[in-house]
Structures are given as C-alpha cells and as structure tokens.
Amino acid sequence: KQEVTQIPAALSVPEGENLVLNCSFTDSAIYNLQWFRQDPGKGLTSLLLIQSSQREQTSGRLNASLDKSSGRSTLYIAASQPGDSATYLCAVRRNTDKLIFGTGTRLQVFP
Amino acid sequence: DAGVTQSPTHLIKTRGQQVTLRCSPKSGHDTVSWYQQALGQGPQFIFQYYEEEERQRGNFPDRFSGHQFPNYSSELNVNALLLGDSALYLCASSLEQYTEAFFGQGTRLTVV
Numbered sequence: 343k344q345e346v347t348q349i350p351a352a353l354s355v356p357e358g359e360n361l362v363l364n365c366s367f368t369d370s371a372i373y374n375l376q377w378f379r380q381d382p383g384k385g386l387t388s389l390l391l392i393q394s395s396q397r398e399q400t401s402g403r404l405n406a407s408l409d410k411s412s413g414r415s416t417l418y419i420a421a422s423q424p425g426d427s428a429t430y431l432c433a434v435r436r437n438t439d440k441l442i443f444g445t446g447t448r449l450q451v452f453p
Numbered sequence: 454d455a456g457v458t459q460s461p462t463h464l465i466k467t468r469g470q471q472v473t474l475r476c477s478p479k480s481g482h483d484t485v486s487w488y489q490q491a492l493g494q495g496p497q498f499i500f501q502y503y504e505e506e507e508r509q510r511g512n513f514p515d516r517f518s519g520h521q522f523p524n525y526s527s528e529l530n531v532n533a534l535l536l537g538d539s540a541l542y543l544c545a546s547s548l549e550q551y552t553e554a555f556f557g558q559g560t561r562l563t564v565v
Contacts, residue, residue, distance in 0.1 A: 443497075
C-alpha cells in the first residue's frame with residue numbers, strides 16, 4: 343500500500359529564506375508526482391507535475407526534484423515571501439487513476 | 454478558462470439528510486475525480502468518472518455515489534449523512550487519467 347509522508351509538518355521562516363520541503367513515498371512504482379498549494383479553507387492549486395521519467399521541474403521560484411528509486415521528492419522555494427504562506431501537499435499517482443496525498447507541510451513566512 | 458468550478462461553496466445539513474455536490478471540469482477535460490479532505494489531513498480519493506462511468510473507487514461506503522453527464526460535469530451524492538461526513542469535498546479534473554490534475558475550490562459540508 344502506497345504511503346506518502348511529508349516533513350516537516352510545519353515550518354515558520356523569515357522572508358527571504360530559501361526553503362526545502364520533503365516528500366517521501368513507500369512504493370517507487372509511480373507514474374507521476376504532483377505538488378500543490380492550499381490556502382486555508384480553499385481548494386488545491388497545482389504547482390508542478392513531475393513525470394516518473396523526469397528528474398526535476400521548475401516554475402519561477404519553485405523547483406521540484408524526483409528520485410524515484412529512493413522514494414523522495416523535494417520542493418525548493420527560493421527567496422520566500424509572505425505570500426508563499428500556505429500548506430504544501432505532494433501527491434503520487436501509480437498506474438491507476440487516483441492521487442495519494444501526504445498530510446502536507448504548513449508554511450508560514452513572516453516579514 | 455474558468456477552471457474547475459464547484460457548487461455550492463458551503464453547505465449545512467442535518468444528520469440523516471442527503472446532499473448533492475456539483476462539479477464542472479476545466480474546459481477540454483474528460484475525467485473527474487472526487488476527494489474528501491478532513492481538517493488537517495490530505496485529501497482522500499472517493500471515486501473517479503470517465504466517459505460517464507465510475508472507473509475506480511476508494512474506500513468509501515455505498516452512501517457515496519456519483520454521476521457524470523455527457524458534458525463531463527459531475528455530481529457527488531451522499532445519503533444518510535453522518536457527523537463524520539463533515540469535510541471539504543474537492544473535485545479534480547484532468548484530460549485522461551494520468552495527466553495533471555486541476556482542483557476546484559471545494560465545497561465545505563457541515564453536518565449537524
């Protein structure tokens with residue numbers, strides 16, 4: 343059974359810091375991995391999608407890497423801003439249709 | 454492009470009642486999935502619809518049912534509501550099963 347774990351559960355940092363959020367999964371036979379952002383009480387915003395054949399994806403200040411063999415992905419946020427404050431979720435998809443989510447990392451960036 | 458839209462945004466129901474939640478997928482998307490998110494948890498997969506049929510189902514009781522219409526929009530129905538059904542219900546759409554999933558803003562269901 344696939345399990346997804348995110349560390350740390352919460353993070354509070356001053357503005358301007360570079361951040362690394364971690365996601366690990368127990369079954370390396372994934373089709374793709376997706377990172378999401380969720381603001382309190384809101385839906386999920388897709389940040390990055392990494393296919394199993396890819397090593398990393400970049401979008402603006404965000405960079406996500408994937409090491410399938412070790413069951414790990416990291417989301418790197420450069421030069422963090424207060425507007426980055428949110429919960430970040432990673433989800434993996436096997437050769438089935440559903441996404442399996444971690445419990446998220448709650449990020450607070452203070453001025 | 455309006456993205457994925459869900460209605461209503463908030464809903465309060467009494468235990469034992471029935472509820473219907475609605476979802477319109479992103480333009481061009483043909484696959485709709487439903488997720489339940491309890492407070493402080495990651496979303497849990499309920500089921501997925503493709504070509505008007507349920508393709509896969511998560512570990513949810515038969516009280517949870519759904520439908521997909523020819524225009525790809527979808528409904529989630531929950532019968533005999535329990536207090537534990539209180540959650541944020543999220544709809545996701547994609548083009549075919551394995552591509553990037555886009556989520557709506559969710560429906561906050563409170564059962565009292």
